[in-house]
Amino acid sequence: MLSIQGLKKSYGEVKAVKGVDISIEKGEIIGLLGPNGAGKSTTISMISTLLKPDAGDIFFKGESIQKNPKSLQRVLGVVPQDIALYPSLSGYENLKFWGSAYGLKGAELKKRIDEVSEIIGIKERLKDRVEKYSGGMKRRINIGAALLHQPELLIMDEPTVGIDPQSRNHILETIKELNDRGMTIIYTSHYMEEVEFLCDRIYIMDEGVVIANGTKDELVESVSKERKVIVEFDEDAEDVCHAFETLEQVDQVLCEKEKMTLLTTSSEGIMQKIIELSAEKKKDIISIDVEKPNLESVFLQLTGKALRD
Amino acid sequence: MSLKTIILKDLKIVLSDKKAFIILIAMPIILFVILSFALQGSFSEEDGGVWDIDVALVKLYDFEADYETMSKYVAIEDAEPLDTMIEDIFNDISFIQYDIMTLDKSKDALNKGDIAAVIVLPEHYVSDLLMSMSPTFRKPVTIEVLKSVDMTYSASIVETIMNQVSIQLSQGMIFNKVSQEVLSEYDVSDQVKQNVLDTLQDMGKSSTELKLDVSDYKIDQLKTINSSQYYSVAMMAMFLLFGASYGARFLLIERKKFTLQRQHVAGISPLKIIAGKLVLIFMIAVMQMVIMMITSILGFHVYWGNPISVVLFTILVGFAVTGFGTILASISMKMDSLKALNVLESGMFQVLALFGGSYFPLYLMPGWFQTISKTLLNGASLDGYHKIMMEAPIKDLIPSITSLIINGLGFMIIGIIIIRIENRSTRTKEIEVTS
Numbered sequence: 001m002l003s004i005q006g007l008k009k010s011y012g013e014v015k016a017v018k019g020v021d022i023s024i025e026k027g028e029i030i031g032l033l034g035p036n037g038a039g040k041s042t043t044i045s046m047i048s049t050l051l052k053p054d055a056g057d058i059f060f061k062g063e064s065i066q067k068n069p070k071s072l073q074r075v076l077g078v079v080p081q082d083i084a085l086y087p088s089l090s091g092y093e094n095l096k097f098w099g100s101a102y103g104l105k106g107a108e109l110k111k112r113i114d115e116v117s118e119i120i121g122i123k124e125r126l127k128d129r130v131e132k133y134s135g136g137m138k139r140r141i142n143i144g145a146a147l148l149h150q151p152e153l154l155i156m157d158e159p160t161v162g163i164d165p166q167s168r169n170h171i172l173e174t175i176k177e178l179n180d181r182g183m184t185i186i187y188t189s190h191y192m193e194e195v196e197f198l199c200d201r202i203y204i205m206d207e208g209v210v211i212a213n214g215t216k217d218e219l220v221e222s223v224s225k226e227r228k229v230i231v232e233f234d235e236d237a238e239d240v241c242h243a244f245e246t247l248e249q250v251d252q253v254l255c256e257k258e259k260m261t262l263l264t265t266s267s268e269g270i271m272q273k274i275i276e277l278s279a280e281k282k283k284d285i286i287s288i289d290v291e292k293p294n295l296e297s298v299f300l301q302l303t304g305k306a307l308r309d
Numbered sequence: 310m311s312l313k314t315i316i317l318k319d320l321k322i323v324l325s326d327k328k329a330f331i332i333l334i335a336m337p338i339i340l341f342v343i344l345s346f347a348l349q350g351s352f353s354e355e356d357g358g359v360w361d362i363d364v365a366l367v368k369l370y371d372f373e374a375d376y377e378t379m380s381k382y383v384a385i386e387d388a389e390p391l392d393t394m395i396e397d398i399f400n401d402i403s404f405i406q407y408d409i410m411t412l413d414k415s416k417d418a419l420n421k422g423d424i425a426a427v428i429v430l431p432e433h434y435v436s437d438l439l440m441s442m443s444p445t446f447r448k449p450v451t452i453e454v455l456k457s458v459d460m461t462y463s464a465s466i467v468e469t470i471m472n473q474v475s476i477q478l479s480q481g482m483i484f485n486k487v488s489q490e491v492l493s494e495y496d497v498s499d500q501v502k503q504n505v506l507d508t509l510q511d512m513g514k515s516s517t518e519l520k521l522d523v524s525d526y527k528i529d530q531l532k533t534i535n536s537s538q539y540y541s542v543a544m545m546a547m548f549l550l551f552g553a554s555y556g557a558r559f560l561l562i563e564r565k566k567f568t569l570q571r572q573h574v575a576g577i578s579p580l581k582i583i584a585g586k587l588v589l590i591f592m593i594a595v596m597q598m599v600i601m602m603i604t605s606i607l608g609f610h611v612y613w614g615n616p617i618s619v620v621l622f623t624i625l626v627g628f629a630v631t632g633f634g635t636i637l638a639s640i641s642m643k644m645d646s647l648k649a650l651n652v653l654e655s656g657m658f659q660v661l662a663l664f665g666g667s668y669f670p671l672y673l674m675p676g677w678f679q680t681i682s683k684t685l686l687n688g689a690s691l692d693g694y695h696k697i698m699m700e701a702p703i704k705d706l707i708p709s710i711t712s713l714i715i716n717g718l719g720f721m722i723i724g725i726i727i728i729r730i731e732n733r734s735t736r737t738k739e740i741e742v743t744s
């Protein structure tokens with residue numbers, strides 16, 4: 001659906017994007033994950049025809065958007081990182097304006113405002129001026145303004161920055177729902193949990209380049225196959241600890257009172273074996289956790305720095 | 310998306326913008342009210358009384374006796390117009406009221422401040438005038454004008470009128486003399502001479518039927534408008550500048566708030582967005598002017614002049630303000646700084662306001678100052694509105710109309726060029742980076 005090839009952009013001396021390739025299939029949610037200043041917004045600005053790339057091109061359904069921006073603009077919804085609304089107008093007036101900006105009018109526009117305000121859960125406050133909204137509500141209506149024309153492709157640039165967990169969950173659920181209904185989404189964030197939760201595929205960006213991409217599992221796999229299995233017993237189990245070293249997949253066992261940590265490269269069937277062995281040793285298990293390395297650790301491995309400060 | 314939708318949205322934002330309301334609408338009206346109260350009386354002794362200038366006419370001559378001495382040469386029908394000439398002129402001028410008085414009485418009235426000036430027609434006024442008009446004699450006639458020290462503006466208007474009278478009179482007399490000298494060169498018969506004399510007499514008579522263009526000296530003297538009239542226009546003209554810069558401010562805020570970019574992303578052309586802002590500036594300017602007019606008319610009985618002229622001129626001023634708004638918008642978008650715009654407003658606008666006559670009445674200023682004023686958008690607006698208030702003939706409006714058209718078109722064209730160059734230069738910048 002969308003193919004980004006060799007995209008570059010500088011602001012004077014600052015090379016914000018230094019050659020980015022991304023491709024998106026219809027119906028996917030793509031995550032663009034990266035720390036502050038990675039070049040996410042710049043990339044998105046180029047996709048949304050706001051900035052002209054210094055080099056490279058973006059193809060929408062096989063057609064360069066530089067040559068024909070209109071074909072993309074019509075079916076694209078963009079949720080900017082900043083709240084791009086008119087604060088002195090009401091929520092309704094804002095939605096109405098942005099709806100008509102995408103060519104909606106009359107009864108159709110009214111109907112869509114109704115539907116969208118339902119989706120973003122802001123119906124009761126539509127008559128109030130946006131400047132009186134809470135941060136979360138502003139965020140929601142900022143999203144709503146991009147949904148009115150039922151875009152085929154929705155680009156969201158950190159839509160959950162600086163809001164309470166409740167609003168955030170609502171937004172994440174909304175995005176999932178939109179995707180379930182067939183909307184293709186590019187989701188930008190520096191919160192890995194959000195990207196993990198939402199996205200089919202993830203592009204990790206840093207300093208203007210994509211340093212890795214793939215599904216979450218692929219990404220994690222690529223840096224390390226190691227899993228941690230953490231077992232908790234109801235009593236001190238240090239005495240039986242060494243017995244677990246005999247399990248063939250286990251590389252290492254660490255014991256500390258009731259808690260035992262096994263390091264393994266293949267967690268397949270390991271639960272069964274742990275449970276059997278524990279029963280044999282007459283130790284009751286309270287819990288077993290398998291901990292995979294997450295995107296945070298992927299990022300740490302790839303760049304040597306944390307995703308968030 | 311239609312331009313109308315954009316404009317309606319912008320208009321809604323302006324109308325709900327309290328700060329804009331204060332600067333664009335409230336401030337000029339407050340200042341106008343303060344100034345027209347504070348300066349009442351400085352324009353004429355009794356404000357508004359300028360339209361009613363009271364004068365005294367003193368005739369030190371005795372018409373009967375005067376005519377007696379000249380009856381041999383002149384028919385009574387020819388002499389009478391000279392006697393009533395000044396009265397006739399005053400009758401033609403709506404705002405001058407005269408009374409015929411004795412010299413002592415008139416001086417009293419002048420001292421008491423009842424009248425603005427005394428016109429003293431000397432002894433043997435009629436006979437001397439007649440004599441001067443006849444070819445052979447020369448007898449200077451001096452009309453004295455005593456001016457009130459309190460009502461300087463009214464008095465100077467009377468003086469101007471009397472100057473005009475004397476200029477036209479003496480032109481008639483010189484003509485007579487010249488003709489006589491030419492005739493004497495040739496030895497023509499007395500009969501012919503007499504015929505010619507008669508004709509000249511007629512001409513002399515026609516020169517006493519002075520046709521003074523009343524508006525001429527109304528225009529000459531800006532002072533014929535009162536302080537409320539002056540400052541309603543002066544404040545309005547000054548704050549129109551802020552109306553012009555509102556478009557620039559709005560665009561900068563839209564860019565900062567990202568709504569400008571969001572419109573771009575939605576595929577709305579920059580041209581449409583800018584056009585919307587220009588229409589908005591025009592509407593703001595017209596709104597500013599209409600509100601000032603309504604306030605000054607209802608609150609201070611300010612007379613703005615012929616409604617049709619006012620409407621047409623208001624549209625022209627609106628256009629000029631829009632042009633100025635274009636260049637302000639293009640420059641501030643290039644500099645991308647609200648701060649720069651604020652500096653511009655608090656610095657340059659004050660200078661413009663000073664030269665535009667918003668601080669000090671222009672007629673108190675030297676000629677070069679007034680000339681500069683007329684080239685400025687606000688100065689030309691002020692000049693034009695004042696002339697419409699004075700019901701000046703169209704030709705007196707031509708300088709301000711021309712200035713406004715040049716201002717409007719010039720700024721608009723330069724502004725658009727700046728916007729286009731700006732677009733092109735950012736594009737070439739991008740190409741350089743690529744290569």
Ligand SMILES: Nc1ncnc2c1ncn2[C@@H]1O[C@H](COP(=O)(O)OP(=O)(O)OP(=O)(O)O)[C@@H](O)[C@H]1O
Nearest residue numbers: 011014016034035036037038039040041042043190
């Ligand atoms: N308009 C601009 N002018 C100059 N430099 C800019 C501009 N916008 C972004 N940059 C720089 O380009 C780089 C990338 O910025 P960008 O906004 O794309 O990052 P980001 O990944 O979106 O970061 P964040 O998570 O903070 O939003 C940064 O170094 C930033 O300072």
Ligand SMILES: [Mg+2]
Nearest residue numbers: 040041081157
């Ligand atoms: Mg960003």
